Amino acid sequence: xxxxSIKTGIKKGIETTWMLAxxxxxxxxFVTILKHTPVIGWIADLFQPLMGLFELPGESVxxxxxxxxxxxxxxxxxxxxxxxxxxxxxxLAVMVGFCHSLFIxxxxxxxxxxxxxxxxxxxxxxxxxxxxxxxxxxxxLC
Amino acid sequence: MLAVIKEAFWGSLSSIKTIAIILIxxxxxxxxxxxxxxxxxxxxxxxxxxxxxxxxxxxIFPLLVGIFFGISYGAGVIIETSKxxxxxxxxxxxxxxFLVTCHGIVEDTLxxxxxxxxxxxxxxxxxxxxxxxxxxxxxxxxxxxxGGIEGMExx
Numbered sequence: 001x002x003x004x005s006i007k008t009g010i011k012k013g014i015e016t017t018w019m020l021a022x023x024x025x026x027x028x029x030f031v032t033i034l035k036h037t038p039v040i041g042w043i044a045d046l047f048q049p050l051m052g053l054f055e056l057p058g059e060s061v062x063x064x065x066x067x068x069x070x071x072x073x074x075x076x077x078x079x080x081x082x083x084x085x086x087x088x089x090x091x092l093a094v095m096v097g098f099c100h101s102l103f104i105x106x107x108x109x110x111x112x113x114x115x116x117x118x119x120x121x122x123x124x125x126x127x128x129x130x131x132x133x134x135x136x137x138x139x140x141l142c
Numbered sequence: 143m144l145a146v147i148k149e150a151f152w153g154s155l156s157s158i159k160t161i162a163i164i165l166i167x168x169x170x171x172x173x174x175x176x177x178x179x180x181x182x183x184x185x186x187x188x189x190x191x192x193x194x195x196x197x198x199x200x201x202i203f204p205l206l207v208g209i210f211f212g213i214s215y216g217a218g219v220i221i222e223t224s225k226x227x228x229x230x231x232x233x234x235x236x237x238x239x240f241l242v243t244c245h246g247i248v249e250d251t252l253x254x255x256x257x258x259x260x261x262x263x264x265x266x267x268x269x270x271x272x273x274x275x276x277x278x279x280x281x282x283x284x285x286x287x288x289g290g291i292e293g294m295e296x297x
Contacts, residue, residue, distance in 0.1 A: 005177040009170030016169060017162040024161070028154035036146050072250060079257055080157045086258045093254035093264055098243065098271075105242065108217045114238045123242055126271060134263070
């Protein structure tokens with residue numbers, strides 16, 4: 001039975017890795033190419049005031065938006081392609097951790113008969129509050 | 143341009159490699175936990191935790207499944223458990239509010255640790271915040287509970 005569990009686990013691990021690769025690789029390539037165009041500079045300037053609240057560079061807005069709309073894996077693809085400090089990555093991870101895959105997960109929550117706007121609102125609120133908190137404290141410590 | 147494509151290609155491949163190294167062993171551990179019904183055994187000893195959160199004892203198992211295996215599994219078990227009629231409406235609301243805040247804690251945390259985030263901070267923050275929010279909501283529901291349940295019964 002143990003051997004069977006290990007086999008199933010490895011199979012699931014490979015399947016999940018493959019599924020993730022299909023998300024992470026395109027996002028990584030997209031962000032890397034974007035990084036070499038002037039567009040990344042425009043995004044960075046435009047979102048600097050907003051992302052500055054979390055002590056993050058403007059272009060990291062891409063990470064958060066990808067996390068909310070798609071999933072944490074897309075966010076990770078983008079984080080890996082942008083250069084950030086460990087503290088900034090932790091702040092983004094906290095934000096994306098609280099609030100991600102809103103469309104998919106809301107669809108699941110709806111099946112349980114819970115108001116999705118309440119659930120999504122709570123998650124977005126937590127992401128912002130703790131994003132600011134971790135970002136500010138982190139900036140103070142580093 | 144060629145340099146950019148090369149950077150994108152090798153960079154993304156090395157991200158996938160690090161993720162595979164973490165993810166595959168983790169899936170093996172989770173699978174063993176599932177096959178040997180380890181969560182079933184743990185949930186029997188967690189009635190104190192259930193009381194703190196204000197959920198019934200039957201809600202503990204779906205909660206643990208959601209925390210460790212992710213929201214899809216958690217929702218599946220919640221639906222099954224409520225079909226057996228063991229969950230109250232309050233349980234259901236509290237379970238969902240806990241799980242949307244904190245779920246799939248092993249996988250979600252590890253993939254961020256792989257790219258350089260502080261894992262302990264992630265785990266502790268999400269778990270503690272989820273517990274606090276659930277407790278808060280639980281108290282508020284308790285205050286208005288009597289009226290709500292009587293009202294439902296009259297219908």
